[in-house]
Amino acid sequence: MADYENEKKKIQEELTPASKGVSNLELCVNFAINYSTKVAPVWTSASYTERQRLQFLMFADGLFYDRKKDKSRTDNANDAFQ
Numbered sequence: 832m833a834d835y836e837n838e839k840k841k842i843q844e845e846l847t848p849a850s851k852g853v854s855n856l857e858l859c860v861n862f863a864i865n866y867s868t869k870v871a872p873v874w875t876s877a878s879y880t881e882r883q884r885l886q887f888l889m890f891a892d893g894l895f896y897d898r899k900k901d902k903s904r905t906d907n908a909n910d911a912f913q
Contacts, residue, residue, distance in 0.1 A: 846856060866873075870889070874882060886894065889909050896903045 843860075846860065870885070874885060877885060890905045890907070891909060892905070892907045894903055894905055
């Protein structure tokens with residue numbers, strides 16, 4: 832638990848300079864953390880349109896699928912979900 836607290840503190844310190852443009856950065860970060868831990872249940876209960884929005888939120892450059900190899904890949908995942 833101490834490791835996670837230290838990591839959280841480090842991330843908050845890194846985000847401090849960016850907080851000038853956000854009115855409630857802590858609330859925004861907490862929402863992102865809570866949302867990212869519930870992606871699987873959100874995905875299963877989401878409509879097609881909501882799934883597309885979630886997919887583009889997580890993978891802004893999209894997903895790539897190789898039909899011959901039956902493999903998918905992503906080039907850039909959103910840092911919040913990594």
